[in-house]
Amino acid sequence: MARESKFTKRDLYKFTHHLLLQHGYAGFHFGLLAEKLNITRAALYKYFNNKDELITEYMAFEMERFLKDLEKIGEYPRFEDQLDFLLKVILKYSNIHQILSLAFQIPKSKHEKVNQTLQQLEHQHEKMYALLNSFIQLGKKEKILKPELPDHLLLGFIFNTVNIPNRSQLPEEAWTNLIKEFLCYGMFRRKCN
Template identity: 30%
Template sequence: MGRKQAFTKSELLDKTKQLLLKHGYEGFQLKLLSGNLVGARSTIYQYYANKDEIVAACMKRVMENVLRKASAIDQTDCMIALQNLLTVYLEEADFHQLLGDAHKINTANSVAAANDLEFIEQAHITLKNQLELLFVRAQEEGNLNTSIPLPVIIGVYFNLIDTPNMMNLPTPEWSKLLYQMWLGGAGRD
């Protein structure tokens, strides 16, 4: 009878995310990961073949979570939906920057990593489409200044995600402040 695994796939991905946020893609190594998990390093290979598969799976998991939360938002009032989406994005703001490293993942030797990155790309398209529809509705309903081109309004909105929370406010409160600031600059007088 085999020895019970000391960590689950979910725990492995949780620790991967934590270490990626702390050390970045380049600083993340399987030796570092195994040193932060209770159990044999070989257990990692029961789930993933290499670093790139683990990182891609971690990124996919984050995107699945963002997609799930974004799709659950009531879009009846487009302005409230935009504020709620900002909160969803801010919850993963740190990881958002790491998604920029997705191009560093070697997919040549891993179908799993390639599939996960394809999922991430499709998720970005889905989220982009959701936002564009909300922004168009907001402008059509007179909630946004039509003299400002929509790509500018959207670009500034997205840059809110990277705004440092120097006040260390809880995410919902921080999101509300950023949204108010954004809308004050893009809203109608």
């Protein structure tokens, strides 16, 4: 039996993060988390009514951290500087896209706190989209991005390219440069017919 002990919010979120990535939403449960924290499940229920309450609170926390960094994109006047900054921020939070996609698996709840946090996540997502949309519009205004490509397609390529694992174990700067080269110039030596 796990002993009753104190745990920090940092440890709670760290293990929640790892367990969500490892087991997904359906496989995540308080028993796994309690084992990692070396506490009883009852200790977790003192703070959270259910796993959805914990997971949504954790997601809102991560999204807020991401947005705080992302908001600094406006400090860079040129699109290419914003792209460099954006890639660094996305790589810093490389798992956030995967974690936040789990929010769609959380059903509407009878617990008001869960529903409020899901609504907060929706507002945070809208704020993120507005920041990224401004970035895309700047690229089109500077005639760097093709105007005929839809904004959501451009953003999708950026996020999904960054989600590719660095299996070569390249240093972060080299990996970022490869991603940027791919985004800017594609994978072909010549234009396809």
